[in-house]
Amino acid sequence: MLDGRKAHVVIEVVTIDGRPAEGRLVAPDDSSRALRFKRWRGGRTWRAEHDFQPGDPPGPWLLEARVGEEVAEALLHVIGRRPAASVWFADDLTVEPATVLEGEPVAVSGRLELVDEDTTLPFGDQLVLLAFRERGTQTWDYVGEARTERDTGRFTAEIGLGTSGEIRAELRFVDGHVDSEAVEVQVLGLIDNVRFIPERPSPVRTTHGGRSCYRFSLKVRRQDTNGFVPSGRVYIQYRPSSGGTWRSAKAHTGRGVAEAQINNGTADVFTYPHTGVGGWRARYRN
DSSP: OOSSEEEEEEEEEEEEOOOOOOEEEEEESSSSEOOOEEEEETTSEEEEEEOOOTTSOOEEEEEEEETTEEEEEEEEEEEEOSEEEEEEEEEEEEEESEEETTEEEEEEEEEEEEEEEEEEEEESEEEEEEEEEEEEOOOOOOEEEEEEOOOTTTEEEEOOOOOOOEEEEEEEEEEEEEOOOOOOEEEEBBOSEEEEEESSOOEEEEETEEEEEEEEEEEEETTTTTTOOOOEEEEEEEEEEOOOOOEEEEEEEEBBBOEEEEEETEEEEEEEOOSSSSEEEEEEOO
């Protein structure tokens, strides 16, 4: 933190064979400061020291350390005082999708601006912290971060949540912080004591409500007794062919989560015709 005084940092690099380390710090404005590493106590550790000055630009600084051809990077976040201009999160913070199944990620997006009298500018190269408050509690916990784009002030990040609650974005200063409006997100808990027939569902192209879509016809049985599950809801998830986590298929309208009520142990789920899909699966919630 730069609160009118310099901030002293010590950087240590441990090498396998004792070869010397070199490195640099890259500021948010892309200027760089060379680091001078010295052998520490005659061993395999190399140490560099740096003083951040009160006039240094706040935001994420890239630390780059090199030993031979090997390069390691880390981010150091320099927090300064609040600028003279007003700082705010423009428009509304967006969380997509607003309803997810347990274990799925959500994408958080927004824009940070500086407002000085009648002039509005994007506030780029700033580290935005993402905080989450579980429903029914008062405590905000940090669950992610994002860096604002230099030209637009926009940011986006993907985070995972285990329960329902609210998400907000924060920009911290030495003398306080600026918060966005909180956005509600619902996380639906799942139950694994059922099995689906077929086990690996595959879609059938059809129309529903006048829209082209996929239909998944499933039977739902209990794992313990093999009896039909009489009630509950079925959700369809897909995994992109490029890899990554499972995601909820959209409803056939292109909005919301694809789901259907179980009727006498069966369910027909209509989904948006997603492309680039590597696999499908069904999930159950009572």
